[in-house]
Amino acid sequence: MTSKKMVEALNKQVQAELYSSYLYLSMAAYSDRKNWKGFANWMRVQAAEENEHAMKIFDYLLEIGEKVTLLAIEKPPTDFGTPKEMMSAVLEHEQKVTAMIHKLYELAIAEKDYRSQIMLQWFVTEQIEEEAQVQEILDKIEQVGEKSTAVWWIDKELKKRGKD
Ligand SMILES: [Fe+2]
Numbered sequence: 001m002t003s004k005k006m007v008e009a010l011n012k013q014v015q016a017e018l019y020s021s022y023l024y025l026s027m028a029a030y031s032d033r034k035n036w037k038g039f040a041n042w043m044r045v046q047a048a049e050e051n052e053h054a055m056k057i058f059d060y061l062l063e064i065g066e067k068v069t070l071l072a073i074e075k076p077p078t079d080f081g082t083p084k085e086m087m088s089a090v091l092e093h094e095q096k097v098t099a100m101i102h103k104l105y106e107l108a109i110a111e112k113d114y115r116s117q118i119m120l121q122w123f124v125t126e127q128i129e130e131e132a133q134v135q136e137i138l139d140k141i142e143q144v145g146e147k148s149t150a151v152w153w154i155d156k157e158l159k160k161r162g163k164d
């Protein structure tokens, strides 16, 4: 059985994943405004992925016959500074999400909710990849510095995401 507490927490995670999508969509708009087309593309792909994450939990809740309650999604910021500042904000956000997933997993263990544990394992693994991916971009920015030619090169690299 899935407890009321667990259903509530899973609904909150749907909200968090949708907020992530919203945040990255706002970063996509910001990047486009700055004409960082590669960052804009990367953020769009990221936003779509976060939407898929929300739908994974959404579908899980329905599959086990529990109620999906969509909660209000907060308005994300509209300005994100330099590419380095923006990617740092992404990393920070992903670390927050990782902590949320771990808390959910702990709850599933405490409640002996085996099916939720299995469903959440995918997210535990996914968060490792998400953080590593963002860290890699941040490291690249760090290594080349924030000179316009260097950022131009990284921007060009990020244009490829979702297109191979
Ligand atoms: Fe996510």
Ligand SMILES: [Fe+2]
Pocket: 020, 050, 094, 097, 130
């Ligand atoms: Fe994420």
